[in-house]
Amino acid sequence: MKRKMFAEFLGTFWLVLGGCGSAVLAAGYPGLGIGFAGVALAFGLTVLTMAFAIGHISGCHLNPAVTIGLAVAGKFEKKEILPYIVSQVLGGFVGAFILFLIASGSPSFTLDVGFAVNGVGNLSPGGYTMGAGILCEVVLTMMFLFIILGATSKNAPKGFAPIAIGLALTLIHLISIPVTNTAVNPARSTAVALMVGGEALSQLWIFWVAPIAGAIIAGIVYKLVLDDKE
Numbered sequence: 001m002k003r004k005m006f007a008e009f010l011g012t013f014w015l016v017l018g019g020c021g022s023a024v025l026a027a028g029y030p031g032l033g034i035g036f037a038g039v040a041l042a043f044g045l046t047v048l049t050m051a052f053a054i055g056h057i058s059g060c061h062l063n064p065a066v067t068i069g070l071a072v073a074g075k076f077e078k079k080e081i082l083p084y085i086v087s088q089v090l091g092g093f094v095g096a097f098i099l100f101l102i103a104s105g106s107p108s109f110t111l112d113v114g115f116a117v118n119g120v121g122n123l124s125p126g127g128y129t130m131g132a133g134i135l136c137e138v139v140l141t142m143m144f145l146f147i148i149l150g151a152t153s154k155n156a157p158k159g160f161a162p163i164a165i166g167l168a169l170t171l172i173h174l175i176s177i178p179v180t181n182t183a184v185n186p187a188r189s190t191a192v193a194l195m196v197g198g199e200a201l202s203q204l205w206i207f208w209v210a211p212i213a214g215a216i217i218a219g220i221v222y223k224l225v226l227d228d229k230e
Contacts, residue, residue, distance in 0.1 A: 005083050007058035009091035011050040015062050016095030016191045019043035020116035023181075024103050040173030043182070048166025055162060063185040064088055065211035069145040072219025073227070075152075085187070092191030100195055117192050117200040118183040118207045126178035133180045134210045140172045141184045141214030149222045183207040184214075 022042035026034045034042075051060040059076070061067045064085040070076035096115075103109045117123060120133035128136075147168040151161040169184075176182045183189045189207035193200040 001080070001083060004058040004080070005087040007054040008061060008084050008087040009094075011054050011058070011060055011062045012088040012091035012187050013095040013098075014050055015043070015046040015185075016092045016188055017099055018046040020096065020188070020192055021099050021102070023116040024099060024114070036177045037174065039177065040170045040182075043173050044166040044168075044170030047169050048162050051162030051165060058084075060162075062088060062091075062187070063211075064187055064208075065141050065185060065215040066145065066148060068212055069141075069215030069219040070149070072216050073145075073149055073223045075149065088187040089190055092187040093194060096191035096195050111196060112198070115192050115196050115200075116181060117196050118181045118189045119200060119203050120180060120206065123181070123199060123203060124179060125181055128179045130206065134206060136176050136179045137183055137207065137210035138214040138217070140176055140182075141211040142218040144168055144172060144184055145215045145218030146222060146226075149218070150226070153228065155228055180207070184211050186211055 019039070019042050022034060023039045026042075027036070027039050047060070047062065050062065054060050059070075061070070061084060067076065067081055067084045067088070071078050071081055100111070100115070103115075120128055120130045124133060148161075148165055150156060151164040172184055173182045176184075186208040189204060193204045193207075
């Protein structure tokens with residue numbers, strides 16, 4: 001369990017540092033910014049690379065919603081849910097803190113003007129409403145879990161799951177960055193919200209409830225309809 005917890009800590013650290021770091025440091029860099037597409041790819045690459053690196057140790061969840069969804073689908077031990085989530089949140093926070101230290105090296109950086117926070121209304125890049133944001137997070141997390149469950153099935157093509165999952169997260173970001181800045185991951189949302197505080201912290205509940213709801217729906221449907229009873 002200690003190896004699993006450290007793997008989840010390390011993986012979520014990399015996800016936040018790599019994914020949120022691309023948004024904070026590189027997305028709007030004058031003249032050479034990577035934009036939404038670059039940020040989406042960065043998030044996908046963090047999961048893809050860590051899935052190959054630690055998937056054989058912890059399963060590379062890096063996300064409380066994924067952990068809960070897998071448990072609901074009967075693919076993960078329920079007694080390990082809490083240790084995984086604690087490791088993910090701590091790893092994400094350390095990643096956000098390191099990112100803050102790096103970003104602070106620029107004289108133009110201010111914490112209250114973006115830090116890859118998730119949000120709706122005033123915090124949504126496109127000004128989307130709470131209802132739109134919640135629906136987006138529920139549906140996209142649900143689809144993410146379906147892809148994870150299918151790609152990691154014993155009857156799926158071997159060795160390709162990290163690629164499918166990484167590309168799925170890239171696609172999810174391409175869809176939803178304008179809506180909520182893309183969460184689908186309570187640990188990632190918590191990491192940056194704790195650094196920024198204020199309205200980002202007051203909206204954090206959305207990015208726990210919606211992704212977990214989507215993951216639970218996926219877990220139930222997969223278990224009842226799609227599982228091949230391996």
